[in-house]
Amino acid sequence: MLGAASWAFRLADRLVPFFVFDVALLTGLPATGEMVSFKDDGTTTKIGEMVRKRVGEELRRRKVGGRSRDNRVYKSSVAAMVYLLERDAGEEQLELWLKLYAWFVLSGLLFPRAVYKAAWELQRYANDVRRIGRYAWAEAVWRYMVQSLDDMQRRLANPVSHVQFNGFCLLLQVGL
Numbered sequence: 001m002l003g004a005a006s007w008a009f010r011l012a013d014r015l016v017p018f019f020v021f022d023v024a025l026l027t028g029l030p031a032t033g034e035m036v037s038f039k040d041d042g043t044t045t046k047i048g049e050m051v052r053k054r055v056g057e058e059l060r061r062r063k064v065g066g067r068s069r070d071n072r073v074y075k076s077s078v079a080a081m082v083y084l085l086e087r088d089a090g091e092e093q094l095e096l097w098l099k100l101y102a103w104f105v106l107s108g109l110l111f112p113r114a115v116y117k118a119a120w121e122l123q124r125y126a127n128d129v130r131r132i133g134r135y136a137w138a139e140a141v142w143r144y145m146v147q148s149l150d151d152m153q154r155r156l157a158n159p160v161s162h163v164q165f166n167g168f169c170l171l172l173q174v175g176l
Contacts, residue, residue: 007146009172018146018172024138026171029110033133036140040121047099048123054080077118078108095129102126110141110168141168 009016024031055077081104088097103126107119125132145167155163 007142007149018142020139020142023142023145023171027138027141027168029137029141030133031136031138033136036122036125036135036137038121038140038144041124043124045099045123045127047096047103047127048120050084050100051077051080051103051118054084077120078104081107081118098129099126102129102132110137111144111166112168113166141171145169145171 007018009018020031023029058080081100085097085100085104088100103118103123106122106126107113107117111119111122113119125135148165148167152163152165
């Protein structure tokens with residue numbers, strides 16, 4: 001660890017620093033602005049209700065043994081988002097589509113959870129797409145990755161059956 005806004009990887013005998021501004025440079029996300037909070041305040045938005053409803057519908061179909069009309073099985077909230085994005089792609093649903101798409105990018109790309117789980121605490125940011133650019137997303141992505149890497153490092157110190165990295169891991173491949 002180098003400091004509050006930097007982190008370092010050890011590659012063989014070399015220490016490679018990784019900064020918030022590396023994330024900003026590699027992604028084009030803003031590094032300054034309002035802080036992103038990962039605390040779940042229990043807020044449920046229209047898009048959150050839609051995703052939960054779709055996941056529930058699919059779970060009920062599978063329990064009954066029936067097949068969905070489009071022959072796809074939606075096992076996760078991110079897959080439910082994809083379905084809703086495809087379904088609500090019309091111009092009359094543009095604002096709803098933008099909110100779903102923003103949440104899909106946050107959950108599926110920038111802040112992925114264990115196997116396609118939605119970042120429920122971030123739905124409030126996607127719900128206000130007009131303000132979404134006011135946040136320091138590069139800092140949030142960096143912070144989330146560093147926390148995940150620290151967690152992985154702690155887990156690897158003990159014998160474990162599996163370790164999962166949560167975060168935008170593509171940045172590590174491009175940045176190093």
